[in-house]
Amino acid sequence: MQPPLLQIEDLKTYFYTSNGVVKAVDGISYSVHEGETVAIVGESGCGKSVSALSVMRLVPSPPGKTVNGKVIYQGNDILKASDSEMRKIRGKQIAMVFQDPMTSLNPVLTIKYQLVEPMKLHLNLTEAQCVDRAVELLDLVGISDGRKRLDDYPHQFSGGMRQRVMIAMALSCDPKLIIADEPTTNLDVTIQAQILEVMEKVIEETKTAMVIITHNLGVVARYADTVNIMYAGKIVESGTCEEIFKNVRHPYTEGLLQSVPRLDARAERLQPIPGLPPDLRNLPPGCRFADRCKYVHAKCTEAMPELETVSDSHVSACWIKDTIGVKS
């Protein structure tokens, strides 16, 4: 197998606040191969966005700081890259679709400026060719009449349209990797499906790799090759999509799967995971999921389980891994 396009090793990003150190990302490792779609799944506040921002080196600092780890992109650790090297990587090599399109689009610049400038920087095209490409991209993401809309400002678009503009921007310079942070949460289901189809098509045609951050296990099942389940700053289970859905090993993953409605089990009550994730400023010494876990026993609260191999492509961090299994 070829070396991965992106390899993240023991990445830790903390926020140093007046109320303590928030361990938002606390030692995660995963890799993404060319053309692969990797999903990152987990509850709100578990560090998904911060892990993505850390890769792009866009964590607000202070208070945030990546304190450990490597982010190896095509063989080089980009945590060590200079600012000018980083500018060449962002957009052209790795593009990000941000979770919140209103704060990541500049409100005082037209959509045209925001779409065309990166293309002028990274692609060998004239201004007119960039504008033509911008119109094509808007059309691709379902914004009709693109040539007219180019002169509009972000506030003149709806939330869903802004999200689509962000996706057009991410695709604009043919990046090798797209990190999409909840790319379709503001969209209605029809547009959501259309956008995901567009992204899938582009990815297939251009062999672009993708890291997709989502709460939506339906999206995971449909699009991901590999799934990383994140909980309280750590990856607790990782495997192929099939392994995660058919041979779940971690009680947290099991809880996530059981809290999704299923058409073939409508009589069964949904089982939300009780309780809340721990405070990232004050983490327990044992398993971070222990106080919500229905299988908990003494060892779980004493020491933190490490990721252990289930199969070549499947790992899980749980002391009681052999006793769980989802009814299928």
Ligand SMILES: Nc1ncnc2c1ncn2[C@@H]1O[C@H](COP(=O)(O)OP(=O)(O)OP(=O)(O)O)[C@@H](O)[C@H]1O
């Ligand atoms: N600027 C900041 N200062 C302090 N803490 C922060 C900052 N940004 C994020 N955090 C904390 O880092 C943790 C992880 O946040 P993150 O945004 O990565 O969560 P997430 O998994 O993306 O959640 P969601 O699904 O809601 O988007 C949270 O506890 C959050 O409060």
Ligand SMILES: [Mg+2]
């Ligand atoms: Mg987020």
